[in-house]
Amino acid sequence: MGMRIRLPEKVRTILGQLAAHGYEGYAVGGCVRDSLLGRMPNDWDITTSASPTQVKELFSHTFDTGIEHGTVTVLLGTEGFEVTTYRIDGEYADSRHPREVRFTSSLREDLRRRDFTINAMAYSESAGLVDLFGGVQDLERGVIRCVGEAEERFGEDALRMLRAVRFSAQLGFEIEERTAAAIQKLAPALKRISAERVQAELVKLLESPHPDWLRKAWETGITAVVLPEFDRMMEQPQNNAHHIHSVGEHTLETLRQIPADKVLRLTMLIHDMGKTECVTQDEKGIYHFRGHAAYSASIGKKVMKRLKFDNETTARVSRLVANHSLYPEATPEGVRRSVRQIGEDLFPLFLEVKKADVLGQSPAVWQAKLAYLDQIRRLYEEILVRGDCLSLKRLAVTGNDLIRDGAKPGPELGKILETLLDEVLECPEKNEKEYLMARSRCLRNQENSCGSGKCCI
Numbered sequence: 001m002g003m004r005i006r007l008p009e010k011v012r013t014i015l016g017q018l019a020a021h022g023y024e025g026y027a028v029g030g031c032v033r034d035s036l037l038g039r040m041p042n043d044w045d046i047t048t049s050a051s052p053t054q055v056k057e058l059f060s061h062t063f064d065t066g067i068e069h070g071t072v073t074v075l076l077g078t079e080g081f082e083v084t085t086y087r088i089d090g091e092y093a094d095s096r097h098p099r100e101v102r103f104t105s106s107l108r109e110d111l112r113r114r115d116f117t118i119n120a121m122a123y124s125e126s127a128g129l130v131d132l133f134g135g136v137q138d139l140e141r142g143v144i145r146c147v148g149e150a151e152e153r154f155g156e157d158a159l160r161m162l163r164a165v166r167f168s169a170q171l172g173f174e175i176e177e178r179t180a181a182a183i184q185k186l187a188p189a190l191k192r193i194s195a196e197r198v199q200a201e202l203v204k205l206l207e208s209p210h211p212d213w214l215r216k217a218w219e220t221g222i223t224a225v226v227l228p229e230f231d232r233m234m235e236q237p238q239n240n241a242h243h244i245h246s247v248g249e250h251t252l253e254t255l256r257q258i259p260a261d262k263v264l265r266l267t268m269l270i271h272d273m274g275k276t277e278c279v280t281q282d283e284k285g286i287y288h289f290r291g292h293a294a295y296s297a298s299i300g301k302k303v304m305k306r307l308k309f310d311n312e313t314t315a316r317v318s319r320l321v322a323n324h325s326l327y328p329e330a331t332p333e334g335v336r337r338s339v340r341q342i343g344e345d346l347f348p349l350f351l352e353v354k355k356a357d358v359l360g361q362s363p364a365v366w367q368a369k370l371a372y373l374d375q376i377r378r379l380y381e382e383i384l385v386r387g388d389c390l391s392l393k394r395l396a397v398t399g400n401d402l403i404r405d406g407a408k409p410g411p412e413l414g415k416i417l418e419t420l421l422d423e424v425l426e427c428p429e430k431n432e433k434e435y436l437m438a439r440s441r442c443l444r445n446q447e448n449s450c451g452s453g454k455c456c457i
């Protein structure tokens, strides 16, 4: 592992400016870890002996990000860098909030408060790498290990337990034994952590290269606290022709099979949650889960609300979950109708969901189901190439056209537009203004005035 890090020009500028005024300054935390691993850091955080006021005096463009925690954002051009004063997190009152934050002149103290050895290294060109807790060794061994006593550190801030699993999944690292044992023991303390913080770590875990390592969160008792719905799935067998796994194992497999996108991964996590609520067993002992997609969507909404997901993400995930067991008829019309139902925006994601769902099922069913999905995808691509109308947006008449033609605004008008769209979905050639105007007159007057002879009542 190379111990030299190429700092970005702007980071060197900031460190240089600090040094020129007699302050210490280092790149610290995630950016050092990622650089040593040869990964592109998300952002470059800086730690310094200068106080927030002193930092603000040295740079012309700054704003207070978390001034009470000692963090000032320094703007160079359009890029912002968080510069934080060396600090000690005082005694922790309730496994989440330090009672007080104290500044210190000691880099060592600042590094000591950080969660894991691999996150507790600092770097500057003049001092080189500062690794006081064996971070490099743990990077080389692929280990997530607390700085200091794991139980003590998780007692200070319970979120660190979920962070351990998240970093493990992001980096493909194992959680060191004592650290894992401490999680096992202290996981219940996660119930006091705010939903927003849990959500952020859960999403990073799901978006990682090992989303199925959510298993570790289950094994250590973390999901029992923050996502008990997942534990229910792990306990739910599904003895039928489609499946060889429990609902939970199937869910983990589908997470592995879907691209690393937040909405897609959340959809797979939730797609079968409702199975535990609607399971029935027939006389042969076969499991059935009729209507499970709707149950899953409703449980998923509750889970996402509890974890304080934003409305748009929740709506997109719910729509995909609610529709995931839809089987479009393999005809152009069948596909157009399902695009209409699922939404033009989500249909490509729906195809990904279907595919991952199949790959999480018994290999015995793969061939037939994947061939069917290929056919749906081909039909969908042809529809896009032809530019078939799939929604009111592309209908050749608008509500205003009909109003100018004498229709009354209101729900009745909406129904007429839906009927016109329905006919166009069946038969795209009908998407012509003149024809649709005439057709709308028939619908309004309940009489044949379009003269086409092919459509009217």
Ligand code: ATP
Binding pocket: 028, 029, 030, 031, 042, 043, 045, 113, 114, 115, 116, 119, 120, 157, 159, 160
């Ligand atoms: P990412 O690449 O996901 O941003 P990161 O390591 O930068 O990873 P952040 O959550 O941005 O993670 O935190 C930045 C640094 O702050 C960490 O590397 C770690 O040193 C420290 N840190 C963050 N959260 C905690 C915490 N809960 N307890 C102790 N130290 C923490």
Ligand code: MG
Binding pocket: 030, 042, 043
């Ligand atoms: Mg970061």
